Amino acid sequence: MAADPALVAELRAACGDEHVLTHHHDLRTYESDGLLQYAALPSVVVLPGTAEEVQRVVAACHRAGVPSVARGSGSGLSGGAMPVEGGVVIALSRMRRILEVDLPNQRVVVEPGVTNIAVSDAVGPGHFYPPDPSSQIVCSIGGNVAENSGGAHCFKYGFTTNYVTGLEVVLADGEVVELGGKALDMPGYDLVGPFVGSEGTLGVCTKITLRVVPAPFAVRTLVAFFDSTSEAGEVVSEVVSEGIVPAAIEMMDNLSIRAAEGATDAGYPQDAGAALVVELDGSEHECEARFDKIVDLCRDGGAWEVRVAQDETERALIWKTRKAAFAAMGRIAPNYYVQDSVIPRTRMAGVLRRIEELAGEYDLQVANVFHAGDGNLHPLVCYDGAVEGEPERAEELAGQIVKACVDEGGSITGEHGVGVDKKRYMPSMFDEADLATFQRLRCAFDPDGLANPGKLMPTPRLCGEVPGPYRQHPLEAAGLAERM
Amino acid sequence: MTPDSAADAAAALKDASRSGASVRLSGGRTKWSWGAAVGEPDVEISTTGLDSIVEHNEGDLTAIVDAGVKLAALAERTGTADQMFALDPPLGADAGATIGGAVATADSGPLRHRYGSVRDLVVGMTVALSDGTVSKSGGKVIKNVAGYDLAKLFTGAYGTLGAILQVAVRLHPLAPETATAVGRGDEPHALAAAAADLSHAQLELQSLDVRWEGGHGTVLARSGGATAADPSAEVAALLAERGLEAAVIEDDAGLWDAQRAAQRSDAATVVRVSGLQDQTATLLGFAERHDARVVTRAALGLSWITLDAPELVGELRAELAPSPCVVLDAPSHARADIDPWGPLEPGSTALMERVRERFDPTRTCAPGILAGSR
Numbered sequence: 001m002a003a004d005p006a007l008v009a010e011l012r013a014a015c016g017d018e019h020v021l022t023h024h025h026d027l028r029t030y031e032s033d034g035l036l037q038y039a040a041l042p043s044v045v046v047l048p049g050t051a052e053e054v055q056r057v058v059a060a061c062h063r064a065g066v067p068s069v070a071r072g073s074g075s076g077l078s079g080g081a082m083p084v085e086g087g088v089v090i091a092l093s094r095m096r097r098i099l100e101v102d103l104p105n106q107r108v109v110v111e112p113g114v115t116n117i118a119v120s121d122a123v124g125p126g127h128f129y130p131p132d133p134s135s136q137i138v139c140s141i142g143g144n145v146a147e148n149s150g151g152a153h154c155f156k157y158g159f160t161t162n163y164v165t166g167l168e169v170v171l172a173d174g175e176v177v178e179l180g181g182k183a184l185d186m187p188g189y190d191l192v193g194p195f196v197g198s199e200g201t202l203g204v205c206t207k208i209t210l211r212v213v214p215a216p217f218a219v220r221t222l223v224a225f226f227d228s229t230s231e232a233g234e235v236v237s238e239v240v241s242e243g244i245v246p247a248a249i250e251m252m253d254n255l256s257i258r259a260a261e262g263a264t265d266a267g268y269p270q271d272a273g274a275a276l277v278v279e280l281d282g283s284e285h286e287c288e289a290r291f292d293k294i295v296d297l298c299r300d301g302g303a304w305e306v307r308v309a310q311d312e313t314e315r316a317l318i319w320k321t322r323k324a325a326f327a328a329m330g331r332i333a334p335n336y337y338v339q340d341s342v343i344p345r346t347r348m349a350g351v352l353r354r355i356e357e358l359a360g361e362y363d364l365q366v367a368n369v370f371h372a373g374d375g376n377l378h379p380l381v382c383y384d385g386a387v388e389g390e391p392e393r394a395e396e397l398a399g400q401i402v403k404a405c406v407d408e409g410g411s412i413t414g415e416h417g418v419g420v421d422k423k424r425y426m427p428s429m430f431d432e433a434d435l436a437t438f439q440r441l442r443c444a445f446d447p448d449g450l451a452n453p454g455k456l457m458p459t460p461r462l463c464g465e466v467p468g469p470y471r472q473h474p475l476e477a478a479g480l481a482e483r484m
Numbered sequence: 485m486t487p488d489s490a491a492d493a494a495a496a497l498k499d500a501s502r503s504g505a506s507v508r509l510s511g512g513r514t515k516w517s518w519g520a521a522v523g524e525p526d527v528e529i530s531t532t533g534l535d536s537i538v539e540h541n542e543g544d545l546t547a548i549v550d551a552g553v554k555l556a557a558l559a560e561r562t563g564t565a566d567q568m569f570a571l572d573p574p575l576g577a578d579a580g581a582t583i584g585g586a587v588a589t590a591d592s593g594p595l596r597h598r599y600g601s602v603r604d605l606v607v608g609m610t611v612a613l614s615d616g617t618v619s620k621s622g623g624k625v626i627k628n629v630a631g632y633d634l635a636k637l638f639t640g641a642y643g644t645l646g647a648i649l650q651v652a653v654r655l656h657p658l659a660p661e662t663a664t665a666v667g668r669g670d671e672p673h674a675l676a677a678a679a680a681d682l683s684h685a686q687l688e689l690q691s692l693d694v695r696w697e698g699g700h701g702t703v704l705a706r707s708g709g710a711t712a713a714d715p716s717a718e719v720a721a722l723l724a725e726r727g728l729e730a731a732v733i734e735d736d737a738g739l740w741d742a743q744r745a746a747q748r749s750d751a752a753t754v755v756r757v758s759g760l761q762d763q764t765a766t767l768l769g770f771a772e773r774h775d776a777r778v779v780t781r782a783a784l785g786l787s788w789i790t791l792d793a794p795e796l797v798g799e800l801r802a803e804l805a806p807s808p809c810v811v812l813d814a815p816s817h818a819r820a821d822i823d824p825w826g827p828l829e830p831g832s833t834a835l836m837e838r839v840r841e842r843f844d845p846t847r848t849c850a851p852g853i854l855a856g857s858r
Contacts (some may be wrong), residue, residue: 003583009694014766016520037691079672085568085573103684104680104762104764105760105785106683106761106783107760107763112736125682126684129565147629148633150627150629152838154627155626158600158604159627159629160635161603161633162600162604171835175831176831177834178829178831178832179832179835181760182760183758183760183807183808184758184785184786185590185592185601185640185758185786185808185810186758186808187758187810187825187828187854188589188825188828188832188833188854189641189645189836190603190637190639190640190641191836191839192636193603193635193636193637193639194632194634194636194637195634196627196632196633197632198632212857214683214684214685214687215686215728217686217687237543238771241542241543243566243658243659244657245657245658271724278591281688282688282709283687283688283713283715285708285709285714285715286688286711289709289710290710301814320557342539342623342627342628343625344543344544344546344624344625345543345544346541346543346544370699371627374625374626375544375625375626375627376540376627378599381663393579402584404770409623409624409625410623410628411623411625411627411628412628412630413625413628413629413630414625414628414629414789415627415629417629418630418631422512422630428622429623430621430630430631431615431619433618433619434619434621434631435619435631436618436619437611437617437619437621437634437843438621438631438634439631440631440843441839443842444654444835444838444839444842445835445838454543477853484640
């Protein structure tokens, strides 16, 4: 779709010619995020350099009635930053200034394009920013805010939402609002809370205030190898019921071990049925007291080898294999489809068995990599896109896996977001009344539906007018009809 | 009225909305006077009939509880599994505080230092809106990003968006041992500096408070974990290095009960300050000059200051501006003359009003009680 010339002129006036892209080959770069299965071509990509430029861009889009999608580093895994066909992409990658490091108050103020790792770098070594998605060296804080990103260490430390205290937001009509701030418990509604994880549907944030915390004094890491994921899963339950809260507990099954080991050469045994990575951090006292207990629990639980990292290099090697798991899947199959479902941790063994059964039924391989502490599974459904019918079969299998997780009281997504990818599963978790209530929030922020439309909600909805004071209809009075 | 099911509560709200009546939800009524002085509502819906602990999933460290469950009852139940719901605000008269009330007011206690506040502990919520809609957001797993996080929107909304009926919460293991290092001193700057040192140190404390009362101050740092005595001794040494009179108190429950209790007052005015860590000395200095009592969560920048004279609220706001100073408790004779919320940022106030408009267009739910909401 060709760009609206008047809008393009406005965007150029706001951001400069060189920061407004309209050529087909430039636009192609932005057609997908990290989930390549979904693509759409925008009519314009604009790269504002300041909050004021973002405001002018959004206001221009609103005047033109054109939808826009904000984009950080484009590493998201749910299609959340996929453009609206013919719409505008607001790429925030030029806005990567750290505006303030306020260590006395343990706050950092950043622009949305700043990478996740840059925040920890700015406050280290005494402090760090805990949410650590695997993509942390490239992914942006703005994207983290949109998706409420987690990471391997969120079982202990929490998610993005637990660390954002303030936001400057450009609403879809171009109005700029300050939500929250550096302080906690600001009077009035907590609008920062629902904005985080809203997947770009409530506006574009241009300034983010983050809480940072003291870096742990001690870190101890081990990897233990088991015959099966159910044995390893049992150990996870025992660790947690001992009252231990590890910084991370990560599990990989045999297929993902083989893929990752092929890529990293870290020495994970290829015949292990499961690898369990456990990391403790905190004070020296606490680590000492708890770590030996975990080693014992692993051995008693059937681990035939427990490797304890002796130094930072060995620790990095343990993590390298875990973090390489997704990228290494190419060694198993040409394509894969990653899911992000969550289950109550105690249901793990049953759900893994069900996944295995389903994989058999669909005649496809499924590798499992997951954040075992919080029950966040990442089943990777492997397939060959060149084989007729296989992509469809893989997608159907992935859907069955999501259903199995929701049936156990879980969630369709733990950290990747709904985006376009999982919106069809939303009705499995939320009924019509729940979805309509979500829409009320959306309409308060963006009544015209211009901010990242088509994401998060399963079906498009309009906002309509705010209902006036209730008046009883004559039919209701007569008992002949009832409002739903 | 006291409905005994979510459906009945929603129906009561809907009826009130249709007849143009105002509604307030109540639990233990321990914080009934908080917020703007709005007088008695046309209809009071009590949650005391919604008092089931619906699920306690020990292995998953989660629970699902009705809004009317008392925090004390939940603590007793989770305690049987050596677990806790890590929200420990003052429980009020007869330990009557319910989880619904604590969530609606976003109240908190000393455990917040390590475990966060209501917004960090609630993972799912069921609410009733004034048109009778019953809807849920979130889930019962600790990690979940599906849909908008409406639980945070309702947290601290003082019931103005609808009625909180049920919440799913994250639990934590109870610490096997606790001990508290205390450092006493009479000089606000020295106390504030010592507290700041601890909040920036790699200590993983369970709680970190400063108390000021009767011209004397104390830094209180609680360790909780597999071992508590050794870490507390180290903290005490740090406090001594800072020139404070330091000691370790192993039987420390009473100290923290007193901290919680000092967040409330029957007769005086209690102001919650949403400040920053580097304002601690200023706040303690204010307390010294006006003979006020202070409880500060030092690493969080949150304080509760108890003033004998309600007229001092204005002076406090001026001295700590722009940090919000919210009046919680106040003597009934002074209540009507106090603006409990103080000035607000106009842009976000307009947006809050639009949110209110969408959730409760009939203005049925606690009208006027909250800042930025008619």
